[in-house]
Amino acid sequence: MPAVLDEFAAFLELERGRSAHTQRAYLGDLRSLFEFLEQRVPGGDLSALSLPLLRSWLAAQAGAGVARTTLARRTSSVKTFTAWATRRGLLSADPGTRLRVPKARRTLPAVLRQDQALAAMNAASSGAQQGDPLALRDRLIVELLYATGIRVSELCGLDIDDVDIGRRVLRVLGKGNKQRTAPFGEPAEDALRRWLADGRPAVATSTSGPALLLGARGGRLDARQARTVVHETMSAVEGAPDIGPHGLRHSAATHLLEGGADLRIVQEMLGHSSLATTQLYTHVTVARLRAVHDQAHPRA
Structure with a gap:
């Protein structure tokens, strides 16, 4: 099984262009499936994979309280694997073809009001007033996430050369290795200039490489550290709601739409492959509109 997983990981990276995060998730799903298989079939023979066994595995996951979004991803993981294993001759037939992906319930994400977003930026800026290198970095984290709406993984993956300060744009490598350009405004530019001038040189080491954002020891910033910064x-x-980097992404998209931005422009900025994903944010703005109407209109 380890050799099969290694070969499948190479397929995901080289042929499907999946990110390291997606590879880890898919391989984790498959290890869970293989453990389930070993419990049901002595030796865990891969050829024993069948549609009933896959359904039993997913049912056990659902019974354990796994979220529908996670179940949907695990189903996709298995379907991708069984199709690959069939082509490789590891399975005589693909048991995943009739496996249905559970529909994830779309819930409205928690977002900041515009005044709360301003207060959050001010809070991050006040912490950087004394010139502490990590405080300067933390301000930049919050400013860039809200200004550009990029994902936290995309933020941590930025190199210095990905930033064009003169044009105030970032070159972002998103899901599926798709590259896009994300603009940012003057406050983020100020935070960026201060970090590059006074913050990064103070924590950079010989092993820092080209990474834009660094941890306290000089290595590339980890996504967990960025999440901690946002929550704090x-x-x-x-x-304000207790949101993380993804909440700032939701807030940026919502505030753009509330300000009159075109839906397709927001789609391009966020790097969504489907407009249907971006349309979720229109539901957020409508929900907020209804809440204001209910509170303020005399005939609500």
Whole structure:
């Protein structure tokens, strides 16, 4: 099984162009499936994979309280694997062809109000007033996430050469290795210039490489560190929901649409492959519109 997983990982990376994050998720799903297989079939023979066994595995996951979004991803993981294994001759027939992907329930994401977003940026900026290198970095993290709407993995993957300060744009490598351009405004530019001038040189080491954002020891910033920074910043804003980097992404998209931005422009900025994904944010703005109407209109 380890050799099969290694070969499948190479397929995901080289032929499907999946990110390291997606590879880890898919391989984790398959290890869970193989453990389930070994419990049901002595020796865990791969040829024993069948549609009933796959359905039993997913049912056990659902019974354990796994979220529908996770079940949907695990189903996709298995379907991708069984199709690949069949082509490789590891399976005589593909048991995943009739496996249906559970529909994930789309819930409205928590977003900041525009005044809360401003308060969060001010909180991050006040922490950087003393010139502490990590405080300068933390301000930049919050400013860039909100200004551009990029994912936290995309933020941590940025190199110095990916930033064009003069034009105020980032070159972002997103899902599926798709490259896009994300603009940012003057506050993010100021945070970027201060980090590059006073913050990054103070923590950079000989092993830092070209990474734009660095951890305390000089290595490339980890996504977990970025999430901690955002949560700590939000805790300083009274009444704000406890959101992470993805919440700032949701907030950026929502505020763009509330400001009159075209839906397809927002789609391009966020790197969504489907407009249907971006349309989720229109539901957020409509929900907010209804809430204001209910509160303010005399005939609500």
